Amino acid sequence: MAIWLEQAQADFDERFKTFLTTKREVSADVNATVADIIADVRQRGDAALAEYSKRFDQLDFAETPMRVTPEEIAEALRSVDPQIVDALKFAAARIEKHHARQMPADDIYEDAIGVGLGSRWTAIDAVGLYVPGGTASYPSSVLMNAVPARVAGVPRIVMVVPALAGAINPTVLAAASIAGVEEIYRIGGAQAIAALAYGTETIEPVAKIVGPGNAYVAAAKRQVFGTVGIDMIAGPSEVLVIADRNNDPDWLAADLLAQAEHDTGAQSILITDDADLGRAVEAAVERQLKTLGRSETATASWRDFGAVIVVRDLLDSLPLANRIAAEHLELAVDDPDALLSGVRNAGAIFVGRHTPEVIGDYVGGSNHVLPTARSARFSSGLSVLDFVKRTSILRLGPEQLRQLAPAAITLARSEGLDAHAKSVAIRLNLEG
Amino acid sequence: MAIWLEQAQADFDERFKTFLTTKREVSADVNATVADIIADVRQRGDAALAEYSKRFDQLDFAETPMRVTPEEIAEALRSVDPQIVDALKFAAARIEKHHARQMPADDIYEDAIGVGLGSRWTAIDAVGLYVPGGTASYPSSVLMNAVPARVAGVPRIVMVVPALAGAINPTVLAAASIAGVEEIYRIGGAQAIAALAYGTETIEPVAKIVGPGNAYVAAAKRQVFGTVGIDMIAGPSEVLVIADRNNDPDWLAADLLAQAEHDTGAQSILITDDADLGRAVEAAVERQLKTLGRSETATASWRDFGAVIVVRDLLDSLPLANRIAAEHLELAVDDPDALLSGVRNAGAIFVGRHTPEVIGDYVGGSNHVLPTARSARFSSGLSVLDFVKRTSILRLGPEQLRQLAPAAITLARSEGLDAHAKSVAIRLNLEG
Numbered sequence: 082m083a084i085w086l087e088q089a090q091a092d093f094d095e096r097f098k099t100f101l102t103t104k105r106e107v108s109a110d111v112n113a114t115v116a117d118i119i120a121d122v123r124q125r126g127d128a129a130l131a132e133y134s135k136r137f138d139q140l141d142f143a144e145t146p147m148r149v150t151p152e153e154i155a156e157a158l159r160s161v162d163p164q165i166v167d168a169l170k171f172a173a174a175r176i177e178k179h180h181a182r183q184m185p186a187d188d189i190y191e192d193a194i195g196v197g198l199g200s201r202w203t204a205i206d207a208v209g210l211y212v213p214g215g216t217a218s219y220p221s222s223v224l225m226n227a228v229p230a231r232v233a234g235v236p237r238i239v240m241v242v243p244a245l246a247g248a249i250n251p252t253v254l255a256a257a258s259i260a261g262v263e264e265i266y267r268i269g270g271a272q273a274i275a276a277l278a279y280g281t282e283t284i285e286p287v288a289k290i291v292g293p294g295n296a297y298v299a300a301a302k303r304q305v306f307g308t309v310g311i312d313m314i315a316g317p318s319e320v321l322v323i324a325d326r327n328n329d330p331d332w333l334a335a336d337l338l339a340q341a342e343h344d345t346g347a348q349s350i351l352i353t354d355d356a357d358l359g360r361a362v363e364a365a366v367e368r369q370l371k372t373l374g375r376s377e378t379a380t381a382s383w384r385d386f387g388a389v390i391v392v393r394d395l396l397d398s399l400p401l402a403n404r405i406a407a408e409h410l411e412l413a414v415d416d417p418d419a420l421l422s423g424v425r426n427a428g429a430i431f432v433g434r435h436t437p438e439v440i441g442d443y444v445g446g447s448n449h450v451l452p453t454a455r456s457a458r459f460s461s462g463l464s465v466l467d468f469v470k471r472t473s474i475l476r477l478g479p480e481q482l483r484q485l486a487p488a489a490i491t492l493a494r495s496e497g498l499d500a501h502a503k504s505v506a507i508r509l510n511l512e513g
Numbered sequence: 514m515a516i517w518l519e520q521a522q523a524d525f526d527e528r529f530k531t532f533l534t535t536k537r538e539v540s541a542d543v544n545a546t547v548a549d550i551i552a553d554v555r556q557r558g559d560a561a562l563a564e565y566s567k568r569f570d571q572l573d574f575a576e577t578p579m580r581v582t583p584e585e586i587a588e589a590l591r592s593v594d595p596q597i598v599d600a601l602k603f604a605a606a607r608i609e610k611h612h613a614r615q616m617p618a619d620d621i622y623e624d625a626i627g628v629g630l631g632s633r634w635t636a637i638d639a640v641g642l643y644v645p646g647g648t649a650s651y652p653s654s655v656l657m658n659a660v661p662a663r664v665a666g667v668p669r670i671v672m673v674v675p676a677l678a679g680a681i682n683p684t685v686l687a688a689a690s691i692a693g694v695e696e697i698y699r700i701g702g703a704q705a706i707a708a709l710a711y712g713t714e715t716i717e718p719v720a721k722i723v724g725p726g727n728a729y730v731a732a733a734k735r736q737v738f739g740t741v742g743i744d745m746i747a748g749p750s751e752v753l754v755i756a757d758r759n760n761d762p763d764w765l766a767a768d769l770l771a772q773a774e775h776d777t778g779a780q781s782i783l784i785t786d787d788a789d790l791g792r793a794v795e796a797a798v799e800r801q802l803k804t805l806g807r808s809e810t811a812t813a814s815w816r817d818f819g820a821v822i823v824v825r826d827l828l829d830s831l832p833l834a835n836r837i838a839a840e841h842l843e844l845a846v847d848d849p850d851a852l853l854s855g856v857r858n859a860g861a862i863f864v865g866r867h868t869p870e871v872i873g874d875y876v877g878g879s880n881h882v883l884p885t886a887r888s889a890r891f892s893s894g895l896s897v898l899d900f901v902k903r904t905s906i907l908r909l910g911p912e913q914l915r916q917l918a919p920a921a922i923t924l925a926r927s928e929g930l931d932a933h934a935k936s937v938a939i940r941l942n943l944e945g
Binding site: 440 | 614869
């Protein structure tokens with residue numbers, strides 16, 4: 082049974098605040114272990130990787146080489162159900178088309194006094210993509226991370242994936258191949274992150290690491306941050322559905338459960354102005370829960386973190402939604418545009434009853450790597466921008482320098498920076 | 514005496530690599546202390562802030578209120594030398610004009626089959642700006658952080674600044690006022706970061722914290738990251754000057770020293786194809802060092818981390834520059850455009866002999882908050898983008914859903930996610 086809140090309750094504000102700050106993730110402190118692993122890989126390189134793979138993945142590089150061969154990739158592509166391959170290609174094409182629009186344009190210009198200013202974007206030289214093993218090994222996530230990197234023009238994309246006894250999910254290899262990733266190593270965990278950040282005899286280091294992973298991988302990414310760039314550290318998934326009375330409760334229940342089945346820490350929230358709909362959705366959730374393959378996970382998530390919030394007016398859902406800042410926000414209402422412009426904080430918005438969030442997970446074209454745990458208040462989903470960086474350019478001639486010099490010298494002096502003042506003044510034979 | 518490297522040396526590659534990986538920053542481990550302070554501020558709010566301010570800043574909020582009054586800000590603006598105020602206004606106007614061009618445009622469109630896709634940018638609701646006390650309290654940095662936030666449309670900008678015995682550098686307050694910052698608190702250190710992240714009775718929490726600080730502030734920013742967004746953690750400043758023989762050694766020496774005077778950990782590097790120029794610049798540095806107010810700092814920086822690298826051909830400087838990925842790169846050569854296009858990794862490029870880096874520190878218009886310690890390989894300088902976030906939007910009608918459904922259902926099933934498949938299928942009366 083999920084939490085039930087009503088705006089009409091006297092202590093609603095207090096209860097909503099408590100709900101908002103409930104922690105959904107127990108983060109084990111693995112920092113010391115991870116630090117040791119990273120230090121070991123920096124020190125011993127491939128030898129350390131070989132040892133960890135033997136220990137954690139029952140994998141001997143003397144028998145199965147660390148790098149996946151082109152033949153293995155081709156074989157995976159052949160072995161996967163053609164319907165799935167087609168679906169992956171369909172998704173990749175849509176993702177590519179949408180992300181191509183995100184490529185930022187250079188802006189090089191001269192201002193009114195002839196100072197040349199500019200922003201120039203270049204792709205990151207090399208990016209590492211971590212793909213988890215086991216059940217969290219999603220081919221769709223390979224596309225969502227690799228396609229934007231390729232669109233950005235990243236010349237080298239390296240994938241690492243733990244391979245228990247050497248085996249990699251062939252659909253993951255197929256997705257990698259479709260996304261154009263050719264450099265793949267069967268390593269995982271903190272040791273894979275260390276290898277990407279610092280390099281080994283076999284693996285050249287990269288400049289940035291993206292992709293989801295377990296607590297060890299997340300801790301390792303935090304520790305190597307600075308040496309390389311990293312993407313966000315994603316928490317459990319979440320969906321907020323804002324719904325009016327004119328909904329089929331079964332549709333909404335399915336949407337709530339699509340989040341809940343991801344993880345026991347996932348969160349599904351319904352906000353509605355109709356308590357009857359709320360109760361009907363709750364009942365539908367209970368019914369559908371029985372039919373799911375991941376019923377246990379979904380049941381725990383809905384029981385521990387699920388919520389139905391009844392508001393007086395649909396417009397009252399907006400301030401709540403902006404505080405929740407959900408990763409996914411569905412607007413299942415007759416007039417979604419009346420709400421859309423009032424949403425400030427959300428990773429992605431799914432507009433109208435015929436846009437289930439799941440479309441965005443796979444084939445909408447937009448990215449499914451989105452800010453969780455209220456971080457949509459200050460951050461964005463993965464995009465081409467995560468794979469490029471901007472260099473600013475400044476260009477003065479003697480005349481422009483003459484015009485800007487006095488203010489620069491004044492400010493340098495006021496900050497007590499003699500050499501700063503001198504560096505400008507000396508070019509104009511002024512007093513520094 | 515700086516390091517001297519020549520490309521002609523047999524072991525140049527090895528020596529350059531060692532030079533590249535030399536650590537310039539000793540980071541004290543203050544994590545435990547900082548964690549305690551953060552927990553204390555979360556627990557006790559204003560009372561904790563009052564206690565820390567008494568202890569660290571000899572400041573009693575019973576006598577001097579935590580929040581700076583509008584009268585104090587107005588008084589500071591009056592008390593500062595009008596020439597400095599004018600220079601700050603001149604700088605702010607140029608920064609504003611340049612940054613206004615960085616505002617990203619929304620992109621809302623329909624694709625060929627009528628799927629609505631979109632990227633919508635919104636300003637972050639509230640941003641905190643940390644300003645250090647003491648000699649590192651730069652008014653120019655107030656402008657560089659606050660103006661882009663205001664350009665982005667951030668409705669609430671909060672500044673915190675430690676105030677020894679209550680006093681704040683009036684030029685800092687003047688800069689804040691010019692940048693339109695009105696909510697200013699005299700608190701500093703990890704406790705100020707905690708107050709911004711979690712809020713207290715007096716201070717509403719913000720969604721993102723930017724600005725430089727000491728080891729405690731940096732550690733606190735790392736620890737609250739996730740609860741709020743943070744900007745980069747900046748290391749010591751650095752400049753790389755690529756120069757041909759046709760330079761006045763004194764100009765280049767002044768540029769190198771403008772970095773060196775910042776910090777003993779700062780780094781100044783000259784790459785030239787003319788060993789004679791290299792020696793002349795070294796001599797000029799030694800001469801100028803004697804005249805600087807911050808001679809001790811600059812001497813230590815140049816001695817410990819300064820470098821002159823002699824290459825055979827100016828074009829050979831490009832691969833080195835891309836590996837160094839300097840925060841600031843000056844192209845002091847006859848034909849800077851011949852080099853410009855080959856630079857992939859740099860925070861900012863200063864083109865030609867009449868563009869000393871110092872212009873970019875103050876009045877160029879571009880931002881002086883730039884990636885240090887080789888992080889220009891994967892990150893960018895501060896910009897309007899740091900103060901906005903992107904929400905993606907997806908909008909399907911029944912017909913679009915019908916077209917995208919089969920691939921989505923196929924992929925959901927292949928990932929073992931029943932409820933995902935059902936959430937799409939149920940809307941079309943298909944088998945989930």
